[in-house]
Amino acid sequence: MKVQLSSSFPKAYLAASGQEALDIAVRERPDLIMLSDSLPDVATEDLCRRLREAPATAQSMLVVMVQDAGRSKRSRLLAAGADDLFARTQPEALLLSRLRCLIRARGTEEEMSLRETTGRAFGLAEAAAHFEQPANVALVTQRSAAALDWHHALTRLSRHVFRPFPMSEALRWFQSGGASDVIAIDTDSCDPKAVIRLIVEVRSRPASRHSEILLITGDHNAPVLSDALDHGASAVMTFGFDPREALLRMETLVRRKQIADRMRRRLHDGLRDSVTDSLTGLYNRRYAEPYLERLAEDSRHAGRPFALVLADIDHFKQVNDTYGHPAGDAVLMMVADLLRDNLRARDLVARFGGEEFLIVMPDTGAGEARIVADRLRVRLAEAPIAVPGREARIQVTISMGACVETTPPEAAVPALIERMIDRADRALYAAKNAGRNKVALAPAEDPV
Missing domain, CATH: 3.40.50.2300 (Response regulator)
Known part of the structure; x- marks a missing residue:
C-alpha cells in the first residue's frame, strides 16, 4: 500500500497497532489516515472515534480498508467517523481516484476551519448556530x-x-x-x-x-x-x-x-x-478606483470616451447640525437611491467619502455627461427628503463636477485616473463657487 501511494503522497507513515497509529497521527497531523478493519489492540470503530475527537486529527480523512465486512459493521464504521470504506481488492486506479476526491474535500474543510479560526483571532463573533434545512x-x-x-x-x-x-x-x-x-x-x-x-x-x-x-455499485471493478x-x-x-x-x-x-x-x-x-458602503449600499472608493482603471484600459482599446462625475451634497454639515446625524444618514441614503435609480445599469455610482459621490459613465461624451448630471441635479432638487422624527421634509441640493476623457494610447492609466479625479474635483468647486446646485464641466484642454 505504501508503494502504491508513494507517487501521490510523498510522506507515508506505517503503524503496526492502533495506539501507534494514534501517536503518529497526533504528532504528524496527516491529511489522510488509512486503517485496517482488524487491528491487534483496538476495535477500528473505537480508533475512528478517538481520531475524530483528537483536535490534531479531527480534520484528517479516515479511510477503513475492509475485507468481507457486513452491512452492520460498515454502518458502525461510518457512524464512528470513517469518511469512506475501501475494499482491499479494488483496482489501484480506483483507489487513487477515490483518495484524490477525499483530499480535495479535506482541502475545503481545512479552508473553512482556517477562516473561522482567523475570524476568532480578530475577535469576530461567529454566526449563531442554526439548523440546516x-x-x-x-x-x-x-x-x-x-x-x-x-x-x-x-x-x-x-x-x-x-x-x-x-x-x-x-x-x-x-x-x-x-x-x-x-x-x-x-x-x-x-x-x-x-x-x-x-x-x-x-x-x-x-x-x-x-x-x-455519490456512485452506488456492487462491482468495484467497473x-x-x-x-x-x-x-x-x-x-x-x-x-x-x-x-x-x-x-x-x-x-x-x-x-x-x-x-x-x-x-x-x-x-x-x-x-x-x-x-460596499454599509450605509448606502453603494460601491466604495476601494472598488471604484480599480474599476476606473479597467474602464480606462477599455477606453484605450475601443477609442471611446467615458465620463467621471463628482457630486457633493450642498450644505450637508448644516443638515447634521440642525437635524442630527440620523437625518444626515437619511439624506445620504436618499441621494444614493436617487442616483442609482436614475442611471443606466452599466453606469457606476460609488460613495467616494463623506457626502461625496462618484459617478462613472462608460461610452459617454461631454454633452451627454452634462445632460445626465443636470437631470440628476434637478430630480434631487424636486424631491424633498423625509427624515426621522420630523414631519416636514427637508430640501437638499447637489453640486456636480464632470470631466470626459478618451484614454490616449501612450497614457499611463493610474496617472490618467488621478488627473481625471483632480479635474472633476476642480469642476465641482467651480459649481460650488457659482452658487451651488450647479453642474460644471471641466475644460477639454485642462492643463496637467
Missing part, C-alpha cells in the same frame, strides 16, 4: 423497482427529500437548471457514457455545479468508476445499495456541501462588505 437528494437509476425501494427505505430513515429519476429525465432536469444537494447514481443500471455525461452536465451548470455526487470520479463525482459506495450505509454516506456528503456553501456565502459576503 433538509437536503434534496436525486436518486438516478434505470431500474424502476429499485427506484421505489430506495425511495421508500431512505424516506423512512431520513428527513431529507428524495426524488427518483431515470437517467434521461435526470439529464433533462439538470440541463434545465435543476439542482440537488446530493445526486446518487446507480452505475450498475446506467450506461457508463450516460453516467459521465450526467456528471459533466451537473458540473457545468451554475445551479448544480456544487452538488455532491471501469466507469475511476473516470466518473476524475470527471467530478464525489464518492463511491462499492458494496451495493444498503439504505443505512447509503444514508450515512449521504449525510457525510450533505455536511461537506453545507460547509462549502457556508464558506462560499461568507466569502461572497466578505468581498461584498469590503467593497
